[in-house]
Amino acid sequence: MERTPRQRRNPRREAPPTAAIGLRPGRASKPDQAPIRARGLDRAVEIFQLLHALRKPIAIGEIARRLKAPRSTIYEIVNLFLAADILEYAGDGSEVFFGRAIYLYANDYNATHAIVRLGHEEVRRLATLTGETVQLCMPVGNKYAVVAMQNSARLFRIGSDVGVLVPIPWTASGRFFVAHMSLAELRAFIPPEDFRLQDGRSLDPRKFLAEARAAREAGVCTIAGLIDDYATCIAAPVVDHKGHCLACICFIVSSATGRKRLAELSSLLTASARHLSAVSEED
Amino acid sequence: MERTPRQRRNPRREAPPTAAIGLRPGRASKPDQAPIRARGLDRAVEIFQLLHALRKPIAIGEIARRLKAPRSTIYEIVNLFLAADILEYAGDGSEVFFGRAIYLYANDYNATHAIVRLGHEEVRRLATLTGETVQLCMPVGNKYAVVAMQNSARLFRIGSDVGVLVPIPWTASGRFFVAHMSLAELRAFIPPEDFRLQDGRSLDPRKFLAEARAAREAGVCTIAGLIDDYATCIAAPVVDHKGHCLACICFIVSSATGRKRLAELSSLLTASARHLSAVSEED
DNA sequence: GTTGTCTGTCCGATATATTGGACAATTGAT
DNA sequence: ATCAATTGTCCAATATATCGGACAGACAAC
Missing domain, CATH: 1.10.10.10 (Winged helix-like DNA-binding domain superfamily/Winged helix DNA-binding domain)
Structure with a gap:
């Protein structure tokens, strides 16, 4: 009782x-x-x-x-x-x-959170498989944080380190965290200053939300020149049974990467994300 | 300024x-x-x-x-x-x-704590090297906690899981955490009920402290039948520059293990502990 | 339907936690 | 040696956080 x-x-x-x-x-x-x-x-x-x-x-x-x-x-x-x-x-x-x-x-x-445990493994697996830099990201308050990262040997220096909080609009992963929101909710949720990117450009919330929704439809999001001019970010969402985004797994690759390679990485990523979504169910 | x-x-x-x-x-x-x-x-x-x-x-x-x-x-x-x-x-x-x-x-x-990071590695290394169960333990308040563990394939089931708090007198590792104390300090520090072991026996604080000091002298501590009747625990301390015990790395082996093998494991353990003590310096 | 148990929120009254200041002891610089 | 800037502790006063109780809504059982 x-x-x-x-x-x-x-x-x-x-x-x-x-x-x-x-x-x-x-x-x-x-x-x-x-x-x-x-x-x-x-x-x-x-x-x-x-x-x-x-x-x-x-x-x-x-x-x-x-x-x-x-x-x-x-x-x-x-x-x-x-x-x-x-x-x-x-x-x-x-x-x-x-x-x-x-x-x-x-x-x-x-x-208690399968995502974190298994996400680490997936990050390592994808990194050794592809040789690229892989990250697992999760929302924290109105920012997001890199929860696990495996650096590739080839890539120089990644902007964000494990644990630091990053404004949501700054990355491809961020798109998925807000895709379910209305414009009003979005404005209320993200501090205005976070729409100002690192290079000084300002991002229009309306445009950001459109991108987010497109990303949600596609199941992947590829954005170049967001972290810095020479990096491209590919992200895929880990979702719960209600379709809400719990985390993102993403590649950070050189912007010089060819179309074919990008497509290859995308499909690897979505497979991983789907896998994590499935196993994360038994929270 | x-x-x-x-x-x-x-x-x-x-x-x-x-x-x-x-x-x-x-x-x-x-x-x-x-x-x-x-x-x-x-x-x-x-x-x-x-x-x-x-x-x-x-x-x-x-x-x-x-x-x-x-x-x-x-x-x-x-x-x-x-x-x-x-x-x-x-x-x-x-x-x-x-x-x-x-x-x-x-x-x-x-x-910021090299011990934890490197301790994990050492635990993994020793486990794969020897096939035994290895733990890294650290004091938490007036108990101690298993901070990292690698289970051997052979051994049944270990009493303590990563993270749970265990009374200090219950293991070999515990000896090192209190070796610097006086009897009065020890009595004040450890809750009386913690001297009652899992099998019901009660441990005399005076005897416990004597064991602790002996262990500190020897640099290793081997105790059989503490966790359960069929397990023997071998522990070695990771110390800071002042000789204070920061952590313990330990093997948990079958009580049937021969003398020679125990000596072998002991020397492996002390080497690991010394290594960790050295690298933990630059806190 | 009713009943019992749960969640989450709201609201005064009062017991008290937070505050600012003062204290001695220590350190590094001049 | 003197000074300025620390650390860590203690205290009495008052602004307020905690408490207890009441509330509506949700759910399950009967």
Whole structure:
């Protein structure tokens, strides 16, 4: 009577009310002026995001400075997390960073999400098979992140590293993450500044959405010169049973790659994506 | 002037004031009687620990029930974490679990900790080389966790899975984590119930500490019949420059294994541990 | 139909967590 | 030696986050 497993009570609910993954969500619309109190939990999330953005240990006092938070508060929170091994002392004596508990939690995450586990394998397989650079990407908040990557020997240097958050419009993969949205939803979801590409060009949301829908129809998306002028990105979506995009697997190849080769890679990719979609079902 | 990297300000500070990784740290010494208010942050940590203990998605209401916390509070906290992708909806509609952000944070953790990255490799290498089961373990709070494991084909079933927290006295590896402590520190550090082994026997803290110190001297520790009657555990410590034990790498072999073979494995293990100790220096 | 149990949201009241400041101890630079 | 900038801890005051309870809607069982 207690452990009765229920089924989806609240059918329409995909995204939580507030979407915030970027730094400093802030409660007031004005750039924090009034010395309002912030809640410890909000501060905690900000600390995580700051550490992730830095990707290296940082002094506790420095956290307070960057977050514009009282030192005493940050010490309080950090000490709590240190006690739980969610944060750890790292680097030279007085710096902190993510701790072991986070590692274990991520392990649990992987265990329940077949995509991540199997996606890694597929990335490796495709990379050794083709010699190209392969990535597995997943949406995170209103950005997306490279979750696994295998670099090809031949290609120079890839813009994004594993784990960093990238604006959705910047890549072919991003198309699939938003293909189900209306224009209004899209505008609300993606921060305006993310439509400004790395080379300075601005992307029209309307055009972006059209591309996204076309990509969704085609099942693959090939875009040249998005990451940089000499790279072409080919992406295919991993979808759940409702057709919603959970992840993308993609090649990053030289823009000089011939049509025939591109078609070859495309079909490899869609096969992989279909495979992952199938096995990801038993979540 | 701003980014001046400082060196260890507070030389003697290894463990945070309060050590708590077990469930329900609780603030009052009495088993929570008075309906005192709990802080959101404490609740947050409890939620993480609960999810980790369950290792599968759970309904939000159920979290509140198990934590004996008000539903409204848990909803508030969980929704905040959902917005930050630290938690995610998973399983059937109304359940939550660790989210993508945790995965990314763990990635950052790995990047800064050479031990974890290289430890995985060593585990794989030793496993394929010897055909035995190999584990990498690290302390987490007052327990320890298997961080990486490669199962041998031959051995039946290993008691501990990757990620689960195990009492320190239960394994050979545990010896190294406490070898530097005094008896009083040891008693304060390890929960009394952890000295009761799986088979019901109780381990004397004094004897345990003596074993630990002997193990530290020897550089390896071989103990039979601890996990179960038919398994022997051989462990070697990965230490930092101060000689403090950061992790253990260990074999789990059949108790029928001959002396010569055990010696062979021991020397392999110590070599691996030394190697990891060396490369882990540039933290 | 009714009943019981669940989810997700909202709302005052009050217990308290956050805050800003002050503190001693440490470090590096001058 | 003196200075300026750190770290880590402690404290009392007050802005507010937590709590408990109530709510509507969904689902299953009967």
